[in-house]
Amino acid sequence: MHLLITAAGLGKRMGSARNKLLLSLLGKPLLTWTLLAAESSEKICWIGIIGKPYDFPSFQEIITNLSVTKPVELIQGGKTRQQSVYNGLQALSIEAQKILIHDGARCLATPKLFDRCADELLTCHGLITAVPVKDTIKVVDKHKFIKNTPNRSQLWAAQTPQGFDVKLLKKCHEKGRICNWEVTDDSALFEKCQLPVKIMEGEETNLKVTTPTDLKIAEYILKNNLGIS
Numbered sequence: 001m002h003l004l005i006t007a008a009g010l011g012k013r014m015g016s017a018r019n020k021l022l023l024s025l026l027g028k029p030l031l032t033w034t035l036l037a038a039e040s041s042e043k044i045c046w047i048g049i050i051g052k053p054y055d056f057p058s059f060q061e062i063i064t065n066l067s068v069t070k071p072v073e074l075i076q077g078g079k080t081r082q083q084s085v086y087n088g089l090q091a092l093s094i095e096a097q098k099i100l101i102h103d104g105a106r107c108l109a110t111p112k113l114f115d116r117c118a119d120e121l122l123t124c125h126g127l128i129t130a131v132p133v134k135d136t137i138k139v140v141d142k143h144k145f146i147k148n149t150p151n152r153s154q155l156w157a158a159q160t161p162q163g164f165d166v167k168l169l170k171k172c173h174e175k176g177r178i179c180n181w182e183v184t185d186d187s188a189l190f191e192k193c194q195l196p197v198k199i200m201e202g203e204e205t206n207l208k209v210t211t212p213t214d215l216k217i218a219e220y221i222l223k224n225n226l227g228i229s
């Protein structure tokens with residue numbers, strides 16, 4: 001299974017002037033923890049990291065320090081996540097038939113999650129990991145008055161990894177470019193092309209590190225996972 005890691009973003013909401021994946025979590029860059037999980041996965045055979053060229057020396061240092069045994073390719077990202085994934089798809093070798101796409105900021109994803117996704121992707125053309133929504137969700141108007149309350153039982157919070165058939169996803173991206181679609185994840189492109197996307201239950205601890213508070217929560221979870229008091 002091939003894996004693309006999106007790592008081209010900045011840390012604005014983190015209050016950082018640098019790529020948040022280079023910020024420290026228990027003494028290691030966030031990207032390190034994502035790569036450790038990918039390296040330990042039994043199914044992943046190739047890793048592509050999509051980022052900005054000025055971050056490549058730092059990424060390469062992380063890869064070298066980890067002594068990653070799987071092939072790793074650094075791929076130049078675009079202005080948006082959508083453009084970055086498009087670039088990543090173009091970098092895949094011809095034998096890549098299925099692809100997992102993972103947000104590098106979700107640095108607590110486990111090797112088991114990657115492996116479950118890889119196995120499930122053999123049975124479908126598209127899937128995302130997600131968790132059932134626990135909170136009551138309110139839909140509001142521009143003045144912040146409640147318009148309605150959707151049925152919580154039908155709501156899931158999307159995560160990554162997301163997985164797809166490579167040929168189909170490439171076609172969806174090409175159509176998106178032609179139609180000027182702007183989406184926040186690849187499953188939305190599948191949906192716009194009327195292709196089915198399966199939900200696979202993710203991990204509650206697979207949070208996206210976006211703010212300083214998220215970083216503190218991630219540290220707590222990681223310490224608990226590693227048995228550190």
